[in-house]
Amino acid sequence: MGPLCDFCGEQRSMVYCRSDSACLCLSCDRNVHSANALSKRHLRTLLCDRCNSQPAIVRCIEENASLCQNCNWNGHNAPTAAPTSAHKRQTINCYSGCPSAAELSRIWSFVLDFPPIDDSSCEQGLGLMSIDEDNASNCWDPPEKSNKVNLQGLSRLSELENVDKVNILIGSSSISDRMADPKLCSSGIKGLDIRDGDDIYEGFGVDDDLNFDNYEELFGATQDYSEQLLDDAGIDGLYTMKNMSSAADGDCQGDSIAEAKAKQGACSSAMSADSLKSNQGATSEPSLCFPGRQARRSLSLSLSGLTAESSAGDFQEFEMSSMPVTGEPPPWCPTGPESSMFTPTDRNSAVMRYKEKKKMRKFDKKIRYASRKARADVRRRVKGRFVKAGEAYDYDPLSETRSF
DNA sequence: CGTTATTATCGTACCACAATAGGCA
DNA sequence: GATGCCTATTGTGGTACGATAATAA
Numbered sequence: 001m002g003p004l005c006d007f008c009g010e011q012r013s014m015v016y017c018r019s020d021s022a023c024l025c026l027s028c029d030r031n032v033h034s035a036n037a038l039s040k041r042h043l044r045t046l047l048c049d050r051c052n053s054q055p056a057i058v059r060c061i062e063e064n065a066s067l068c069q070n071c072n073w074n075g076h077n078a079p080t081a082a083p084t085s086a087h088k089r090q091t092i093n094c095y096s097g098c099p100s101a102a103e104l105s106r107i108w109s110f111v112l113d114f115p116p117i118d119d120s121s122c123e124q125g126l127g128l129m130s131i132d133e134d135n136a137s138n139c140w141d142p143p144e145k146s147n148k149v150n151l152q153g154l155s156r157l158s159e160l161e162n163v164d165k166v167n168i169l170i171g172s173s174s175i176s177d178r179m180a181d182p183k184l185c186s187s188g189i190k191g192l193d194i195r196d197g198d199d200i201y202e203g204f205g206v207d208d209d210l211n212f213d214n215y216e217e218l219f220g221a222t223q224d225y226s227e228q229l230l231d232d233a234g235i236d237g238l239y240t241m242k243n244m245s246s247a248a249d250g251d252c253q254g255d256s257i258a259e260a261k262a263k264q265g266a267c268s269s270a271m272s273a274d275s276l277k278s279n280q281g282a283t284s285e286p287s288l289c290f291p292g293r294q295a296r297r298s299l300s301l302s303l304s305g306l307t308a309e310s311s312a313g314d315f316q317e318f319e320m321s322s323m324p325v326t327g328e329p330p331p332w333c334p335t336g337p338e339s340s341m342f343t344p345t346d347r348n349s350a351v352m353r354y355k356e357k358k359k360m361r362k363f364d365k366k367i368r369y370a371s372r373k374a375r376a377d378v379r380r381r382v383k384g385r386f387v388k389a390g391e392a393y394d395y396d397p398l399s400e401t402r403s404f
Numbered sequence: 405c406g407t408t409a410t411t412a413t414c415g416t417a418c419c420a421c422a423a424t425a426g427g428c429a
Numbered sequence: 430g431a432t433g434c435c436t437a438t439t440g441t442g443g444t445a446c447g448a449t450a451a452t453a454a
Contacts, residue, residue, distance in 0.1 A: 369440065375422060376441035384444025385419035 003052040006370050015044045016055040022370040023047055026101070032374055034098045043094040046108060050075070061088040073353065 003023055005013045011025030017033070024032065024044075033042055046056040046066045054068035060075070067075060067089075076087055093107050367373050379386050 367441080369423070372421095372423065372439085372441045374441090376420095376443095379420070379422095379442080381419080381443060383419095384442075385417095386421075386442085388420060 003047070013047055013052075016047045017042050017044045018055060022367065023053070026104070030098050032370075033096075040097050043096050045094045046092055056092050058089040059092050061090060063087065066092060077352075 003013045005011045005025035005028050006022040011027060013023035013025055015026065015029050016023055017029070022032075029044060033040055033044070046059075048054045048056045048068035048071050049065040050067055050071040054070065056066035056068050058072050059066050060072075063075070072089070076089070095104070095107060099107075376386075380389070381387060
């Protein structure tokens with residue numbers, strides 16, 4: 001039957017909501033995400049058929065399975081997966097709003113058995129590709145729209161081999177206009193609400209055939225900020241990051257504040273390479289054109305965002321993968337028979353895998369109890385604070401508009 | 405170049421209450 | 430050991446506000 005829905009615990013979960021970090025059945029997905037305007041904006045996608053815990057990003061045609069980044073890598077890109085590396089794969093689209101079963105069937109045509117969903121609870125239909133600053137990665141438009149992809153997904157494109165050519169989809173104004181406008185620029189692509197069905201391909205100033213070969217022309221930047229920032233910081237920064245992790249773990253708690261700041265400054269660039277949008281909490285905004293201070297601000301990632309979960313495992317992997325980049329092991333790396341066990345091929349694959357994982361890594365807030373989140377989402381507030389039921393309030397989460 | 409003022413950003417306290425954990429009979 | 434009841438604790442999100450950093454004058 002597969003994994004059960006995190007919400008009802010009865011039905012088989014089919015979709016994954018990144019915002020809620022929850023696996024949901026279609027019925028609960030609809031109920032939960034029709035609760036208010038905010039939850040309607042949550043981007044969801046299919047659940048990985050292999051690990052049943054991560055959002056799927058590609059559909060392997062040969063295997064008839066939806067796969068997350070890791071499973072896709074393990075199944076197709078890993079050195080041991082040579083026979084399957086040529087498998088034809090199709091990107092999987094995200095959706096927001098409250099799509100009907102028919103609409104889901106349309107965007108995920110490869111999934112044949114969508115159960116009927118009760119449409120009564122939600123009037124808003126499918127809202128494809130509404131750009132969400134927290135969950136915009138992995139989001140593609142339907143195949144019939146030439147695999148349009150939002151900008152925040154750009155850095156991940158290079159990871160997807162055998163995926164159809166992907167085009168850039170920008171909002172209702174041309175890119176040059178947006179880049180020229182500091183206000184629009186500073187706010188990145190926030191506010192570009194692109195809906196399926198909108199006549200968004202006309203008047204963009206962006207040709208349908210625009211592909212990633214033209215990316216640098218358009219933005220004056222490389223496609224992969226991770227790579228760039230990694231290069232800018234240099235591997236020294238990475239080493240410092242490793243050291244910082246140790247300090248953060250309490251081994252160097254006697255460090256002065258100045259030292260800590262210096263370390264943080266050194267490591268922030270590397271750390272933030274894949275977390276440009278996630279380090280600023282609710283006010284974070286994707287910055288496509290980092291103007292001066294904004295760029296540096298984006299680089300400063302609070303170490304508090306490094307959870308034990310993300311740091312321990314990742315750094316282990318990083319420790320191994322950093323060696324081939326530098327050519328010599330870092331001072332903290334054990335120098336013995338173990339450290340010379342890796343062949344260049346192994347090392348390169350480890351580096352690749354680390355980079356893939358690093359790109360995927362998110363520092364989002366982890367929701368431990370989806371039910372509590374659902375309750376908090378509909379709880380009434382006064383100036384952000386919860387108020388007793390029955391008291392006057394200034395914000396009704398169930399209302400489309402706020403009254404201040 | 406140093407100082408001051410302004411602006412931007414970050415981190416966190418606050419709130420109510422359902423969910424959860426733990427203890428006890 | 431299983432069950433039910435009671436109490437204490439936890440976790441959830443939007444906003445305000447102080448602290449800090451960056452920039453401008």
